Amino acid sequence: MSQHARIEISPDCILGPISPYLTGACIEDVNHEIHGGLYSQMVFGESFEEEPMDISPALDPRWQGLSGTLSCRAERTHLHDRSAVRSWQPLRDGDARGQLEASVLRARRGRRSQMLRHLGGAGRIGIENCGLNRWGMNLVSRRPYEGTIVLLADEPTEVHLTLESGDGQRLYAETVLSVAGDGNWQTRTFALTPTDSDVAGRLAISLHAPGAVWLDYVALQPGPWGRFRDLPARADIAEALIAQGLTVLRCGGTMINTDWGAEQRATGPGYRWKNMVGPRSDRAPFLGHYYIHASNGFGVPEFVAFCHAAGMLAVPALCPSEDPADVVDLIQYMNGDANTPWGQRRVDDGYPEPFGVRYIEIGNEELTRIAAPGGARSLIRRDYPALFRDHVLAIAAADPEMTVIAGHWLYSEAELFYPENVEPLRQLLEASRGRKVLWDIHVGGDGLRDADIAERFLAALRARIDALDPGNTVRFCVLEENGGRHDVQRALGHAHMVNTMERLAGEVVIDCPANCLQPWQQNDNRWDQGQLFFTPDQVWGMPPYYAQQMIAHNYQPSSVQAEVIGAGDALDVSASRSEDGRTLVVKVVNLEAVDLPVRVQWGTDPVASGRALVSCLRGPLDAENTPDAPRWIAPERWSQAWQGEALDHTFPAHSFTVLRLEVC
Numbered sequence: 001m002s003q004h005a006r007i008e009i010s011p012d013c014i015l016g017p018i019s020p021y022l023t024g025a026c027i028e029d030v031n032h033e034i035h036g037g038l039y040s041q042m043v044f045g046e047s048f049e050e051e052p053m054d055i056s057p058a059l060d061p062r063w064q065g066l067s068g069t070l071s072c073r074a075e076r077t078h079l080h081d082r083s084a085v086r087s088w089q090p091l092r093d094g095d096a097r098g099q100l101e102a103s104v105l106r107a108r109r110g111r112r113s114q115m116l117r118h119l120g121g122a123g124r125i126g127i128e129n130c131g132l133n134r135w136g137m138n139l140v141s142r143r144p145y146e147g148t149i150v151l152l153a154d155e156p157t158e159v160h161l162t163l164e165s166g167d168g169q170r171l172y173a174e175t176v177l178s179v180a181g182d183g184n185w186q187t188r189t190f191a192l193t194p195t196d197s198d199v200a201g202r203l204a205i206s207l208h209a210p211g212a213v214w215l216d217y218v219a220l221q222p223g224p225w226g227r228f229r230d231l232p233a234r235a236d237i238a239e240a241l242i243a244q245g246l247t248v249l250r251c252g253g254t255m256i257n258t259d260w261g262a263e264q265r266a267t268g269p270g271y272r273w274k275n276m277v278g279p280r281s282d283r284a285p286f287l288g289h290y291y292i293h294a295s296n297g298f299g300v301p302e303f304v305a306f307c308h309a310a311g312m313l314a315v316p317a318l319c320p321s322e323d324p325a326d327v328v329d330l331i332q333y334m335n336g337d338a339n340t341p342w343g344q345r346r347v348d349d350g351y352p353e354p355f356g357v358r359y360i361e362i363g364n365e366e367l368t369r370i371a372a373p374g375g376a377r378s379l380i381r382r383d384y385p386a387l388f389r390d391h392v393l394a395i396a397a398a399d400p401e402m403t404v405i406a407g408h409w410l411y412s413e414a415e416l417f418y419p420e421n422v423e424p425l426r427q428l429l430e431a432s433r434g435r436k437v438l439w440d441i442h443v444g445g446d447g448l449r450d451a452d453i454a455e456r457f458l459a460a461l462r463a464r465i466d467a468l469d470p471g472n473t474v475r476f477c478v479l480e481e482n483g484g485r486h487d488v489q490r491a492l493g494h495a496h497m498v499n500t501m502e503r504l505a506g507e508v509v510i511d512c513p514a515n516c517l518q519p520w521q522q523n524d525n526r527w528d529q530g531q532l533f534f535t536p537d538q539v540w541g542m543p544p545y546y547a548q549q550m551i552a553h554n555y556q557p558s559s560v561q562a563e564v565i566g567a568g569d570a571l572d573v574s575a576s577r578s579e580d581g582r583t584l585v586v587k588v589v590n591l592e593a594v595d596l597p598v599r600v601q602w603g604t605d606p607v608a609s610g611r612a613l614v615s616c617l618r619g620p621l622d623a624e625n626t627p628d629a630p631r632w633i634a635p636e637r638w639s640q641a642w643q644g645e646a647l648d649h650t651f652p653a654h655s656f657t658v659l660r661l662e663v664c
Contacts, residue, residue: 005567009575009602011584013561016505018576021313022498023552024248024512025241026480027303028255030290030527033517036132037534038306039298040221040232042145043203044132045087047217047285048114049293050074052102055090063090068100070127071114074293078525087129088114091168091204094123098207106152108185108216109284113152115214118207124160126206128168129218131536132519136166136200137220138536144223145173147190148281149205150216155181157211162204163194172196179213187281192220199537217281219297229309232280232302236539237517240532242310244545245552249310250479250512251303252317252364252407254289271319273300273330277349290525301349304334308355315479315510317361317407320387324394327360331399359403359510361440361479362391367409370420379420380408385427392431403436405477411442413457416464429469438477438509443497445513445529446483448591451496451572454478458507477510484528486518488633488654489621491543495656496589498551499574505559513544520627533625540630543617550615550635550658554585562586570596571651582663590651600659603645610662611639612647618655 029035036044052069074086090100101115118125131137139145151159156179163173172194179186194201203220207213224230228238241249258270270286276299277283288294300316307314318327329342334357336343343354366381385408392404406428415421431437441461443454458476465472481497483490494513501508518530531545541549556576564571570592576585590596619633626632640647642661651657 005596005598006565007571007573007586007588007598007600008563008565009584009586009600010561011577011581011602015503015559015561018502018555018557018559019506019509020555020557021248021509022501022511023245023548023555024250024313024510025246025516025531025548026250026253026512026514027516028251028253028514029288029294030253030255030515031518031522031524031530032132032291033515033519033530034298035295036519037517038233038237040227040234041297042131042137042220043129043218045071045129046219046295046297047110048102048112048215049110049285050087053085055100062092065095065097065121066090066092066100066125069102070100071102071112074291076524077290078523085134088127091128091206092123092125094121096121096123096125098125100127103214106214108150109282113214113216115212116205116207117212118210120210124206124208126204128202128204130166130200130202133522135536137202139163139172139194139198139201140226141194141197143225144191144193146221146223147192148187148217148219149177149190150185150187150281151179152183152185152214152216153179153181153212154183155211157181157207157213158209159213160206160208161190161192162206163192163201164204165198166200166202168202168204170196172198172201185216219280228306231305231309232298233306237532237534238306238310240539240541241516244532244541244549246312246548247552248313248315248510248512249307249516250315250317250361251300252315252361253480253514254364256317256319256364258287258289258319272322272326273318274326276300277333277345300330301333301346301351304355304357305351313359314355314357315359315361315405316357317364320363320366320384320391324390327391328394328398331395331402335399358401359405360395361405361407362388363407365409365442366407377418378409378415379418380410380424382424384408385424385431388428389431392435392437396435401436403438405438405440405479406432407440410461411457413460416460425468429465429472429474432474433469433472438475440479441476442480442482443478444483445481445493445497446485446490448489448493448496450493451500454497455500458504462507475506476508478508479510479512481511481513482527482529484526486529486531486542486544487622487624488543488619490529491547491617492589492591492654492656494544495547495551495587496572496591499572499587499589502559502574502576513548535627538627538630540625540627541634542625543619543623543633546617546633546635547656550617550656551587554587554658554660556583556585567596567598571598584661586659586661588651588657588659590653590655590657593653595650595653597648597650599646599648601646602661606644608645609641609643611641613660613662614638614640615658616652616655618652621654
């Protein structure tokens with residue numbers, strides 16, 4: 001085959017180290033990737049904080065005989081045409097009469113509780129929950145489910161808890177709780193084992209005789225069989241993330257930018273880690289950013305415990321309004337032994353071993369906007385450098401080995417030279433000097449050549465920092481590659497991004513595309529960029545998931561020189577090698593819509609020979625996987641012979657290819 005293009009690799013020309021943390025992901029409760037996704041809680045609306053809905057037979061004739069209000073409504077910020085009914089719904093059987101009330105009079109942790117009152121007649125009255133988006137709960141036959149309910153009654157009352165079909169016509173499991181009528185809140189656990197499987201089942205809570213009960217919190221999750229290592233994490237999602245090869249997980253983003261202490265709708269401060277410890281049934285909900293009725297059920301402790309068990313580097317992000325003393329306590333909670341107060345608190349929470357967390361991010365996209373000629377400018381938030389400095393000083397004193405990540409806004413070349421940014425930049429550099437600090441840079445991820453934009457910006461940022469503070473030791477991380485796609489184009493763009501970070505040889509320590517997870521057909525806020533998608537009973541990877549998997553499974557620690565000749569700018573190439581030099585990996589992104597035959601050469605020994613392991617991801621740029629075709633776009637794998645330390649290979653149009661060459 002005649003070759004018009006070449007890739008020349010110089011395995012002995014080492015450019016520098018490649019961080020093992022360029023294969024990460026950012027998880028954030030955007031589109032409910034945590035509460036509804038990774039979190040094993042199956043009940044949506046666990047704390048009855050959603051807005052009340054008036055119950056009327058005009059809405060549903062089955063509600064004849066019911067009156068009052070039910071906590072169930074939550075407006076959508078993006079999908080305005082979708083139903084605002086997100087959680088609980090009334091139920092009634094027979095000719096029973098009842099009243100429901102979303103009550104502010106007996107709120108226990110949040111703004112309200114939910115009252116159920118049976119007023120007479122034959123049959124039951126109550127409420128039912130079908131999980132996130134009312135998709136239905138995945139019930140597996142003869143597998144136990146564990147629950148917790150917090151309830152109160154003024155008179156002795158029996159409460160029925162059932163697992164049943166979505167229409168309530170088939171009963172799979174039932175337990176009855178006898179509630180003391182002492183007017184005090186009680187936390188009760190229960191177990192239910194369905195007799196049949198149903199991918200769209202529901203949990204019902206009902207009264208079968210006259211009486212009343214108030215509910216404050218309800219949880220249901222699979223037993224240990226369906227959870228990852230007995231943590232409150234969905235096993236199938238956890239195992240898919242591990243199979244992806246993720247080496248780092250960042251929990252953060254705009255979800256942490258809540259500071260609602262003066263907001264009347266809030267139950268207290270916003271995203272604060274000390275509200276995330278202790279029994280989940282006792283944790284107050286808070287006013288979240290993406291979903292205002294937010295849960296602290298899966299917080300920083302659950303996140304770092306999951307990463308520890310999954311073997312991933314954990315990067316928790318914190319609101320910059322956290323008290324630095326509280327952040328020092330968090331370090332002790334995560335890493336201290338049982339002889340320390342907060343280390344003992346971690347043990348009490350069920351985590352006996354220290355987590356060994358080495359990174360903490362302070363803030364996320366901390367910015368302020370000002371009016372300016374030509375349009376508004378986004379600047380570094382005025383008070384952020386001082387907040388960051390206070391955190392860095394406190395953390396360095398408590399644990400000098402902890403790396404602190406700065407989450408300020410600084411993402412374009414123009415912003416580097418805004419006069420208003422000069423002093424904040426100097427202050428940030430002063431806070432970073434001589435300390436273990438990374439600066440978080442967010443980049444675009446949708447475009448095939450967004451990596452080129454990121455590379456130019458990183459070069460300009462490095463030059464600007466060096467000019468302001470010669471001899472600085474600041475390095476960078478990309479904790480969000482952002483966009484609105486999850487197709488082949490996004491996969492190729494990400495592969496190009498990682499190739500670029502590898503060639504920078506140590507300048508970028510961590511790279512995390514956003515977002516890690518996404519429910520199928522859930523997009524409340526335009527961040528339609530999940531790598532791993534899920535429904536109640538299924539988990540599957542999108543093309544970017546497989547691109548990340550290909551990179552992770554072929555990691556080598558040293559970047560080596562690679563030159564493309566005769567292909568214009570169609571090919572993006574990164575090459576890496578093992579420490580002993582016996583493994584060479586070449587990663588090639590074909591950014592153009594034509595097949596390209598190329599000779600790949602890495603030596604001059606005419607008698608050398610062997611085989612290359614080839615992985616290739618390709619397809620139409622807008623192609624994505626679906627529940628019915630979960631592996632339509634997935635890597636193809638084969639082996640290919642080579643001789644004379646070279647091989648001829650055709651890189652398909654719009655493809656990502658990994659060549660793994662092993663020396664015999």
